[in-house]
Amino acid sequence: MVHWSAEEKQLISSVWAKVSVEECGAEALARLLIVYPWTQRFFSDFGNLSSPTAIIGNPKVRAHGKKVLTSFGEAIKNLDNLKGTYSQLSELHCDKLHVDPENFRLLGDILVIVLATHFTKDFTPACQATWQKLVGLVAHALARKYH
Amino acid sequence: MVLSAADKTNVKAVFAKIGGQADEYGADALERMFTTYAPTKTYFPHFDLGKGSAQVKAHGKKVAGALVEAVNHIDDLAGALSKLSDLHAQKLRVDPVNFKLLGQCFLVTVATRNPGLLTPEVHASLDKFLCAVGTVLTAKYR
Numbered sequence: 001m002v003h004w005s006a007e008e009k010q011l012i013s014s015v016w017a018k019v020s021v022e023e024c025g026a027e028a029l030a031r032l033l034i035v036y037p038w039t040q041r042f043f044s045d046f047g048n049l050s051s052p053t054a055i056i057g058n059p060k061v062r063a064h065g066k067k068v069l070t071s072f073g074e075a076i077k078n079l080d081n082l083k084g085t086y087s088q089l090s091e092l093h094c095d096k097l098h099v100d101p102e103n104f105r106l107l108g109d110i111l112v113i114v115l116a117t118h119f120t121k122d123f124t125p126a127c128q129a130t131w132q133k134l135v136g137l138v139a140h141a142l143a144r145k146y147h
Numbered sequence: 148m149v150l151s152a153a154d155k156t157n158v159k160a161v162f163a164k165i166g167g168q169a170d171e172y173g174a175d176a177l178e179r180m181f182t183t184y185a186p187t188k189t190y191f192p193h194f195d196l197g198k199g200s201a202q203v204k205a206h207g208k209k210v211a212g213a214l215v216e217a218v219n220h221i222d223d224l225a226g227a228l229s230k231l232s233d234l235h236a237q238k239l240r241v242d243p244v245n246f247k248l249l250g251q252c253f254l255v256t257v258a259t260r261n262p263g264l265l266t267p268e269v270h271a272s273l274d275k276f277l278c279a280v281g282t283v284l285t286a287k288y289r
Contacts, residue, residue, distance in 0.1 A: 052268050095254065096187040109251055116258035123259050125182040126174075128252075132183045 004079050004139060015115060015123075016076050025069030026062040026117070027075040028111045030055050036106050042099060051061050068107070082141040090145035101143035108135025148282075150275060157272035161216045161257065164264055171248055172256050179252040188246055206219075216282055221238050221263025228283045236287035243288070246281030253277060 004012075033040050034052045043049065046060040054060055073090065092138045093099045112131050116123045150158075165172055167205060180187050181196050181203075194202045213231055220227035235241060256264050263274070 001270050031267050031270060032268040052271075056267065112251070113254050113258050113265070116255045117262035117265055120259045120262055123255070125179045128179055128255055129183040 002048040008130045012076060012134060013128050021039060021069045022066045024114055025065035028114045029065030032048045032107050041145055082137050083144060086141035087145060090142050093142055096126050101130050104139035104142045111135055134139060148275060150279060154272035154275055157269045158218055160275045161264060161273055162215060170208040171185035173211030174204045176249060176254045177203050177207045179255055180249050184248045187248060190241055224279055224283050232284050232287050235284045243285040249273040265269040
């Protein structure tokens with residue numbers, strides 16, 4: 001059972017309140033595809049991913065990024081039940097999408113960096129630690145149903 | 148993994164912008180690493196790891212200095228970091244996984260202090276560079 005301190009919950013909600021899910025999601029996914037280009041393997045039907053500019057401008061990338069981060073929002077509403085929240089998505093990513101869970105960790109790290117660029121000095125070490133904990137737990141929950 | 152000409156240009160630009168603040172960036176990255184990844188503290192039982200620690204500041208300066216040296220010899224990282232590579236293999240023996248953790252924290256430090264600098268392309272180049280440094284430092288482990 002994961003334990004969240006009051007401080008951690010506050011650091012999560014205060015950051016999340018100021019996040020544009022659409023913008024942040026698009027940026028995080030684009031950066032994932034740019035920084036770790038092998039992750040493009042899952043998106044062969046997304047059209048033009050031939051350059052950073054193409055990736056950033058790609059409407060499918062933006063839409064999918066928004067989808068992914070919207071789902072993240074669900075995790076934040078259910079911090080005490082990440083396993084339950086992600087149970088079906090975990091099965092989907094294993095059985096249908098065949099995504100190596102390592103990719104969830106990569107995206108989590110990228111999301112932290114995107115948040116860091118937006119929040120700058122407000123993204124204190126304690127804030128980073130909380131968010132790294134959260135993205136790690138989300139990645140873990142998403143990998144839980146793999147077989 | 149090979150650093151392209153563009154990667155090298157990007158990395159040099161980052162460190163040129165950071166300039167004399169590299170020491171602070173090093174200390175900040177370490178503080179973030181110790182706060183975020185508790186197991187990394189096991190390598191520093193002899194340090195005061197509290198906020199504002201002089202030892203962490205000094206060590207951050209050392210780490211930053213090594214990164215700057217690496218950037219200045221970016222065409223020959225193995226050569227530039229050879230002695231540090233020996234040190235990590237024979238004496239320090241920091242588990243390889245930890246270099247990625249420090250790398251992540253260094254990126255966050257740059258992101259918080261210089262967000263405009265960390266475009267996706269520069270982010271990619273800097274991440275590659277930090278990975279390459281970690282690879283060199285662990286190359287002689289076995």
